[in-house]
Amino acid sequence: MTSKTESMTGEEALSALVDGELEALPRNRILGRLLEDEELRARWARYHAGRASLEGTDPGLIGAGFSERVAAAVSAEPPIVAPGQLRGARRPIPERARVAVAAAAIGAVVAVGGVLVLRDGAFGPSAPSVADNDRGTTVAAGGDAPPLVSGTFGDGLAPAEQDRVRQRLAMYLNSHNRFADAGEMPNVMPSSRLVGFNAEP
Amino acid sequence: MRSRDPALRCPSRALLVALLFLWGAPAWAADEAGALLMRMAEAMSSQAYEGTLVYEHGDRLESMAIVHGYIDGREYERLRVLSGEPFEIIREGKKVTCVWPAERRMLVDQRPGDLLAPKPPRNLRSLPAHYRAELGGTGRIAEREGRILRIEGEDRYRYGYRMWIDMETGLLLRSDLTGREGMVYERIMFTHIQPLDTVGRERFEPSLEGEKYSRHGDPAADTTRLEDPEWEMTDLPPGFRLVSHRNQAMPPHGEAVQHSVYTDGLASVSIFVEPAGTDAMPLRGLSRMGAVHAFGREIEGHQVTVVGEVPAATVKHVARGVRRR
Numbered sequence: 031m032t033s034k035t036e037s038m039t040g041e042e043a044l045s046a047l048v049d050g051e052l053e054a055l056p057r058n059r060i061l062g063r064l065l066e067d068e069e070l071r072a073r074w075a076r077y078h079a080g081r082a083s084l085e086g087t088d089p090g091l092i093g094a095g096f097s098e099r100v101a102a103a104v105s106a107e108p109p110i111v112a113p114g115q116l117r118g119a120r121r122p123i124p125e126r127a128r129v130a131v132a133a134a135a136i137g138a139v140v141a142v143g144g145v146l147v148l149r150d151g152a153f154g155p156s157a158p159s160v161a162d163n164d165r166g167t168t169v170a171a172g173g174d175a176p177p178l179v180s181g182t183f184g185d186g187l188a189p190a191e192q193d194r195v196r197q198r199l200a201m202y203l204n205s206h207n208r209f210a211d212a213g214e215m216p217n218v219m220p221s222s223r224l225v226g227f228n229a230e231p
Numbered sequence: 232m233r234s235r236d237p238a239l240r241c242p243s244r245a246l247l248v249a250l251l252f253l254w255g256a257p258a259w260a261a262d263e264a265g266a267l268l269m270r271m272a273e274a275m276s277s278q279a280y281e282g283t284l285v286y287e288h289g290d291r292l293e294s295m296a297i298v299h300g301y302i303d304g305r306e307y308e309r310l311r312v313l314s315g316e317p318f319e320i321i322r323e324g325k326k327v328t329c330v331w332p333a334e335r336r337m338l339v340d341q342r343p344g345d346l347l348a349p350k351p352p353r354n355l356r357s358l359p360a361h362y363r364a365e366l367g368g369t370g371r372i373a374e375r376e377g378r379i380l381r382i383e384g385e386d387r388y389r390y391g392y393r394m395w396i397d398m399e400t401g402l403l404l405r406s407d408l409t410g411r412e413g414m415v416y417e418r419i420m421f422t423h424i425q426p427l428d429t430v431g432r433e434r435f436e437p438s439l440e441g442e443k444y445s446r447h448g449d450p451a452a453d454t455t456r457l458e459d460p461e462w463e464m465t466d467l468p469p470g471f472r473l474v475s476h477r478n479q480a481m482p483p484h485g486e487a488v489q490h491s492v493y494t495d496g497l498a499s500v501s502i503f504v505e506p507a508g509t510d511a512m513p514l515r516g517l518s519r520m521g522a523v524h525a526f527g528r529e530i531e532g533h534q535v536t537v538v539g540e541v542p543a544a545t546v547k548h549v550a551r552g553v554r555r556r
Contacts, residue, residue: 199525206492218284219419221297221322223417223521223540224320225310
């Protein structure tokens with residue numbers, strides 16, 4: 031039996047990719063094609079711009095509404111509790127947080143999962159630029175949020191292989207982040223990365 | 232009406248004053264930006280505070296709770312994820328403890344000591360070379376007024392930062408890690424932050440109690456500082472310097488891995504060298520996870536993996552400069 035995604039035409043698949051509706055496997059396939067095909071990349075960029083125009087959003091601000099997503103993610107969270115109170119607390123990811131992450135994924139340029147295996151080249155040219163709106167002005171802290179780079183391009187690895195690479199990379203990342211406060215930046219940065227990489231996907 | 236200022240009565244003097252002002256202004260602005268960065272670094276290491284923050288990376292968004300303090304000359308920090316599987320990290324000076332409460336598992340690690348002088352609290356005397364900083368406007372984060380500080384890398388080997396720094400306390404309220412095109416690779420933002428007068432040591436106890444948990448990573452046994460590493464870097468991107476060499480046993484093979492850490496003052500890069508063939512599917516080429524890039528290659532029967540919160544160009548450059556002594 032042919033699945034819905036397998037029966038898509040190239041145009042439909044590209045459109046679904048832009049809309050964040052493509053499942054992982056076909057998404058990886060079309061991302062692979064995007065790497066190879068310059069014309070396809072140009073069309074992908076036009077689709078993105080077109081969708082942004084239809085939605086009345088600035089293509090350079092895909093991912094705006096960051097503060098709303100943050101609010102959704104944290105509103106259900108409890109205040110800090112004393113040590114020991116967490117013991118045995120296995121809470122599912124709040125539905126609102128899932129929605130928030132989904133919103134982030136839709137706002138993303140291309141998402142292929144937690145770990146992204148790249149080819150040496152960069153996809154670059156069609157990446158949206160960020161509005162430079164913080165020079166000498168008072169800005170809203172959340173509404174101005176520029177797009178977050180949230181994914182890039184697979185190199186044809188099967189999902190199982192990607193998972194193995196992800197696990198391997200996670201070990202290096204953990205070790206790096208435990209000692210990445212070698213620089214002068216606050217601990218909160220490497221610590222957040224360490225916690226973030228160990229959080230449940 | 233004639234100016235009362237004698238310097239302004241003479242056009243040439245006025246011009247000279249204006250030129251001096253214009254010449255000095257950028258340096259003054261840079262100094263102000265640098266001073267704000269230093270104030271933030273100092274505040275984040277020495278002040279006691281607690282709060283909640285969100286960390287956005289890749290297509291994921293994690294919310295976390297943090298408590299931080301400086302007790303008897305030692306920096307303490309406890310950060311735990313609020314959604315999904317419980318996980319927390321506790322820093323006590325150079326000791327780093329990772330705790331998975333649900334699995335009753337704990338990993339204790341300790342940095343064996345910098346090659347450079349130890350620096351708690353952080354010793355950011357000036358903006359590191361190869362970065363430039365400028366002040367922006369203000370923005371409200373976590374109900375606090377923040378001054379925006381932009382830090383840009385001067386070349387393709389480093390990311391930039393856009394930071395919101397609390398005007399009252401100097402604490403970091405939000406930080407965006409940005410690429411050269413202005414794209415944001417990761418974002419850390421407090422949704423609530425509360426400066427504290429004092430904080431007790433008990434706030435930094437792990438969420439596990441009793442004996443029934445597995446503890447890994449005896450610092451003395453698993454990590455040794457390397458005085459004479461077998462592998463060296465022959466070509467580093469400008470501004471990067473060595474801060475740590477050590478040997479560590481890494482899963483899954485348990486073999487000793489040479490782990491070297493380099494920094495340009497703000498960002499850091501790790502180089503792991505281990506015998507090849509221990510992994511059926513070693514990391515080859517470039518990978519990315521949020522802001523972190525990794526590059527793997529094989530050299531003389533060894534797997535070399537470079538990892539850091541730096542652009543792809545940096546990890547590739549570093550990986551290509553690794554040589555056996």
